[in-house]
Amino acid sequence: MNRTLRVVIVAVTVVVAIVLVNLVPAAESPSTRAKADDLSFYQTSGATTPYPLTSEKEVRNVILCIGDGMSSGQIALASAKVGAKLHIERMPVTGLVQTRSANSRVTDSAAAATALATGVKTKNGMIGTAPNGQAYRSILELAKAAGMATGLVATSTITHATPASFGAHVRSRSSENAIAEQLLANRVNVLLGGGRKFFLPRSDRDSARKDNRDLIAEARQAGYMYVTSEQELRSTQHPYVLGLFQLGALTTEPPEPSLSTLAHEAIRLLRQAGQTAPTSNSGFFLMIEGSQIDSACHEHNARRAIRQTLLFDQAVQAVIDFALQDGHTLVIVTADHETGGLSLSRADEKNPDTQVRWSTKGHTGSPVPIGALGPGAAIFAGTQDNTDIPSKTAQLLNIRPFPQLAQ
Amino acid sequence: MSARETIVRVDATYDLRVRVGDPVHRGDRISDAPAQHAFAPVSGVVKSIQFDPQNHEFVIAILPTA
Numbered sequence: 001m002n003r004t005l006r007v008v009i010v011a012v013t014v015v016v017a018i019v020l021v022n023l024v025p026a027a028e029s030p031s032t033r034a035k036a037d038d039l040s041f042y043q044t045s046g047a048t049t050p051y052p053l054t055s056e057k058e059v060r061n062v063i064l065c066i067g068d069g070m071s072s073g074q075i076a077l078a079s080a081k082v083g084a085k086l087h088i089e090r091m092p093v094t095g096l097v098q099t100r101s102a103n104s105r106v107t108d109s110a111a112a113a114t115a116l117a118t119g120v121k122t123k124n125g126m127i128g129t130a131p132n133g134q135a136y137r138s139i140l141e142l143a144k145a146a147g148m149a150t151g152l153v154a155t156s157t158i159t160h161a162t163p164a165s166f167g168a169h170v171r172s173r174s175s176e177n178a179i180a181e182q183l184l185a186n187r188v189n190v191l192l193g194g195g196r197k198f199f200l201p202r203s204d205r206d207s208a209r210k211d212n213r214d215l216i217a218e219a220r221q222a223g224y225m226y227v228t229s230e231q232e233l234r235s236t237q238h239p240y241v242l243g244l245f246q247l248g249a250l251t252t253e254p255p256e257p258s259l260s261t262l263a264h265e266a267i268r269l270l271r272q273a274g275q276t277a278p279t280s281n282s283g284f285f286l287m288i289e290g291s292q293i294d295s296a297c298h299e300h301n302a303r304r305a306i307r308q309t310l311l312f313d314q315a316v317q318a319v320i321d322f323a324l325q326d327g328h329t330l331v332i333v334t335a336d337h338e339t340g341g342l343s344l345s346r347a348d349e350k351n352p353d354t355q356v357r358w359s360t361k362g363h364t365g366s367p368v369p370i371g372a373l374g375p376g377a378a379i380f381a382g383t384q385d386n387t388d389i390p391s392k393t394a395q396l397l398n399i400r401p402f403p404q405l406a407q
Numbered sequence: 408m409s410a411r412e413t414i415v416r417v418d419a420t421y422d423l424r425v426r427v428g429d430p431v432h433r434g435d436r437i438s439d440a441p442a443q444h445a446f447a448p449v450s451g452v453v454k455s456i457q458f459d460p461q462n463h464e465f466v467i468a469i470l471p472t473a
Contacts, residue, residue, distance in 0.1 A: 104420075108463070124418075157461065160461075248461055249461065292460070294460075298419050298465075299458050361422055361423045361456075361465065362420050362422040362439070
């Protein structure tokens, strides 16, 4: 092959690559794009002032809201799209969170959520354990041991890395069969999300299990109410609820309950469970994850990133509405890591695809924001490590020692 | 997926070193992931890259050169 021919081949390859890369957004189906553009679910308040601080000291309930892959770029993009401040942006106490894991400047969700749950740094991919595999009790497990009701809500499978780190201990995030078993064995009061396939026996055609354990039947026998629709969720009064609304991750489209509805219903159920607990006023611990901001940013899909951020913000609004009314609820809003290296560039506000720049297909090691509201919120101000968040929460709940090895 | 394609799965935590249309040689590093699967197993052209949210991986299809 002569030199001229080689140059031509390389040039053609480069052109084809550029064309293909630029075709990626156009490869989205029209219906998918229309859904991503439909933001009618989101109502802005028009308010710009921070939510009020409180002088109340007693923390009875803790609600930790995690936007997977969400940092200031994702928030700013969504805020620009709706032309108003998000609820996340109105938290009265704010700071930054450093996110590195035990073995990498760039964390994954498993190591980050393990830090947020147990106060211990671990290697990427590990769930609820130190790098040597030793399990540490999560803030959720310790809250439960202290008599509080507990809940996990996610738009991913409920066995995915973030919710898993609060109620399971495995060496690999891919061990979702074992995670499903441990979430139930841990008697988490409210489990709402996707991932039914990890609870079905292998004999079921939709199963992703490697054995024939029917975890839904086991959950029922253990006293859980099992629900699969918004109507069933809204009508249950049970202190233990397993809500699995899809085989895999949620679609985040109707007729599924929205993340905001899941948050609202989880709070209702946990309040009821707390009131019927052996100790009165025992309160609850709830983790809510907007799981799919991360996916949108891995795909460099700005429209979907906006929609997922607004769905998460809508859930945060439901949490704040409850907390302000309750007066004894600490709300923490943060992220596990940033995804995509998203930054705002050209100011074409009608077209988010041209408004953003992405610096990576993966995660970044940039710090993520934290906002807090309610009693004890002030100690989350400033820059902190992700392991500090459960440590400070444990301090406010009088849980000692923390971190704590599992027996 | 073509029967001729070679599929490589890499952890999506880390950035990719290839884009669709890129030529790759066997042994080239295609991801910043610290794992043995971060290298191209065959020579060819990157035909597609998909994100698999359930496994949090990029699924890279490489069309081998003849």
